[in-house]
Amino acid sequence: MRLLSTKLLAGTVAGTLLVAASASAQDRSDWPDNFTVGTASQGGTYFVYGSGWANLIADELGISGGGEVTGGPNQNLALVHTGELALGLTTMGPAAEALAGESPLAPGVPMDNVCALFPMYETPFSITALSDSGIESIADIPDGASIGFGPAASTSDTYFPAILEELGVDFERRNGGWNDLGGQLQDGLIDVIAFAAGIPIPAVSQLEVQTDINIVEFTEEEQAQVLEAFPVSPFMIPASTYQTLEEDARAVSMWNFTIAGCDLPEDFVYEITKLSMENNDKMMDVHRSAATSIPENIQYNTVLPFHPGAVRWYEENGHEIPDDLKL
Numbered sequence: 001m002r003l004l005s006t007k008l009l010a011g012t013v014a015g016t017l018l019v020a021a022s023a024s025a026q027d028r029s030d031w032p033d034n035f036t037v038g039t040a041s042q043g044g045t046y047f048v049y050g051s052g053w054a055n056l057i058a059d060e061l062g063i064s065g066g067g068e069v070t071g072g073p074n075q076n077l078a079l080v081h082t083g084e085l086a087l088g089l090t091t092m093g094p095a096a097e098a099l100a101g102e103s104p105l106a107p108g109v110p111m112d113n114v115c116a117l118f119p120m121y122e123t124p125f126s127i128t129a130l131s132d133s134g135i136e137s138i139a140d141i142p143d144g145a146s147i148g149f150g151p152a153a154s155t156s157d158t159y160f161p162a163i164l165e166e167l168g169v170d171f172e173r174r175n176g177g178w179n180d181l182g183g184q185l186q187d188g189l190i191d192v193i194a195f196a197a198g199i200p201i202p203a204v205s206q207l208e209v210q211t212d213i214n215i216v217e218f219t220e221e222e223q224a225q226v227l228e229a230f231p232v233s234p235f236m237i238p239a240s241t242y243q244t245l246e247e248d249a250r251a252v253s254m255w256n257f258t259i260a261g262c263d264l265p266e267d268f269v270y271e272i273t274k275l276s277m278e279n280n281d282k283m284m285d286v287h288r289s290a291a292t293s294i295p296e297n298i299q300y301n302t303v304l305p306f307h308p309g310a311v312r313w314y315e316e317n318g319h320e321i322p323d324d325l326k327l
Helices: 002-027 045-061 073-082 092-099 155-166 178-186 202-210 220-229 266-277 280-286 288-292 295-300 308-316
Strands: 034-038 064-068 087-091 114-130 145-148 171-174 192-196 213-216 233-237 249-261
Touching: 034 045, 034 073, 045 064, 045 087, 045 114, 045 202, 045 266, 045 280, 045 288, 073 087, 073 092, 073 114, 073 155, 073 249, 087 092, 087 114, 092 114, 092 155, 092 249, 114 155, 114 178, 114 202, 114 233, 114 266, 114 288, 114 295, 114 308, 145 178, 155 171, 155 192, 155 220, 155 249, 178 192, 178 202, 192 202, 202 213, 220 233, 220 249, 249 266, 249 295, 266 308, 280 288
Parallel strands: 034 064, 034 087, 145 171, 145 192
Antiparallel strands: 087 249, 114 192, 114 213, 114 249, 233 249
16 A cells, blocks of 8 residues: 555656646747847946846756847847847936937837836946046046047937036047947047946956046036936945045936846746846846845836736735836
């Protein structure tokens, strides 16, 4: 009788495992064979965060995928909207413009096939110059200074020129990847880099190892003026971020979110959201800015609808999504 019971139990367990395996296979039947995450230029936080996150998804979910160098938030929105990329990273300012059909890449085309997944981090707007330039404040930037604003149509390139114009800075605009601009700054080919990227910015960390730099902060008055004129928030760059900083540096910032095509399978996006939101230690291994990649910060998306797969995970775990941000 014991032998018979053991066989029955073994058969039951095997049957259960077979059903579970079949369900798992069925759940993945509509998943994509592979995926790509749109990031930004090398040397910026988007590239490090996005590529690392893509590798985490690929390794944990057993699906082929990786990060791709792009022009940043605006291009990622466009590529996800058209389905050329499954996933991407973006900033809330460009997201609002894209949804309203005001993207500089596709004026008049509302990008309504873009859904939010989870919060990443705040993007501070910060300025770096060589110490021997004598530029220690925004007011010190000389008329006609050549300023690198990152890749064309990136968050930095979209907002930072307007911010500096608001503050009365006269400049010559340069574009390029962050690593390339860092090299140009070090070689004296440009005067300033105006970064909008998660901290620590790899290109800045590399620069301060190789040469003496100034990380230029906003004055209280400049910060207040910019907060009044643009969709940004106050921010302090912690002194611990860079060796160069001796105390926290005043700045402004804008929130970033991961995004997905709204037509991606719900189960696929649910598993990505679950993996990302339940493993913050692994996310921080990707980039330490992921300390704020937590579900409590979903409140900072008031623009894009959340993907149904993401909504399911949040609601299962006690996080409320407003009705107007559901599809």
